[in-house]
Amino acid sequence: MDTIGRLVRNGEPVATAVVLTADGLAATAAHVLASHQAAQWTFEPIAAPGFSLPVDCSLSSNSATDVALIHVREADDWNPMTLTSHTSATPGDPVHLRGFAASRDYDSGVGHYVGTTAQNGQAWVKVSCQHAQPGMSGAPVLLTGTGSVIGIVSARLNSGRWNRDTVLLAPAEQLVALAPERLRLAAPVRRFAAGTLRLSWLRGDSLELILESDDFTVSLGRNAHNLVYLPDHRDSRFHGHLTLIGTTLTYQHLGSHPAFLAGATRQLKLAKGDSCPVADKDRLTVASGTMLVEFSAPDLFDPNANVTPEAPE
Missing domain, CATH: 2.40.10.10 (Trypsin-like serine proteases)
Incomplete structure (x- = not known):
């Protein structure tokens, strides 16, 4: 979940x-x-x-x-976030913010790590991000490409010209201090080059964002335990899984009803158990509609890329 x-x-x-x-x-x-x-x-x-x-x-x-x-309460199947020290980041490293925003159901944004600052003897992590909004207090900020949380949003400095778009985070170390017997810091594992996965519903000519994350492991289905929950009753027999296998983003179809993948160079019908590589801007069609898959990760395999011709002997 x-x-x-x-x-x-x-x-x-x-x-x-x-x-x-x-x-x-x-x-x-x-x-x-x-x-x-x-x-x-x-x-x-x-x-x-x-x-x-x-x-x-x-x-x-x-x-x-x-x-x-x-x-x-009332759930015990979480795949929890990992906490890591902000000292794992260096100035300029990309970060990723995810959370609720008061103006919409969900929002996210990217920015970069700046450093630390202090006020009244208390240290804060400082990041630059234009996307923090009301309703994002408590939102995790992740070190992009690791899935690890360096802190949670405390405040945004957005008045005047000084420190505009600066977001102050309570560092992960302060969370550990509240429950040292249960929480630990872990070294970040850089799973792939900095990148972001976006999943959106295509609704006519518009896109409806449903997920934006630097974690490329995503389950989809009607069960509320899935990371991406499909609430439409027409998807009752649909579920699948996106994951990285090496440098290839791969979709495995697990539902009894078929799914369809449309890309720039491919049209595939996927039965239960079928797997296929997924490219940026591929479209995955299920019973209730079409999902657009987008990602930015320069080291991932592109199945739509043309094969380089061999040089003549």
Whole structure:
């Protein structure tokens, strides 16, 4: 199940949280919960619209460092995010922000790591990103290409000209400090060159973004446990899996109803168990519609590329 979701307070979505352990221990910004401990809180995974889980907000928090732990209940099949130190990044390294935004159901953005800053003796991670919006407090910021979280959004400096588009993060180290017996920092594993995977529904002439991530391992289906949940009843027998095999993005079809892949040079019908390489801007058709697959990762194999002709002997 998608480990990033919106926090809903008394029926109103207000912020973002990220799940950090397999049993539902999650993190958000402490200022989100301040003065609202008695409210009714729920967690809605971003990739599973309409799916809501109760939240216990009585766990540890630290207002000085703006971090809080919560427990997302009634689910135990999380694939949790990995925490890593911001010192793993160097100035200029790309980062990726994912979360709920007040103006829409979901938003994300890219930026770069700047360094650290301090105020009143408290250190903050500093990144530059134009895409942070209200509702993204508590959103994880990932070191692109690793899937590892270096911190969660605390504030955006967006007034005047000084530090415009600077986003301040509570570092991952502060989350570990709240529960050192349960949370650990891990060294980032750079799985591939910096890149982003985007999945969008094609709706007539418009695109509806459903997932943007630097993690190229994605399950799709009607079960709410899938990272990308397909709510349409016509997809009841559809599910599949995107993953990297070496440098090739591969789709494996697991549903009893066929799927169809259309690319610049290929038209494929996929039965249950079939696998095929996927290229940037390939279209995957299921019962309820067509999904556009886009990615930016320069070291990935392109199945639509022309074969280089052999030189004459």
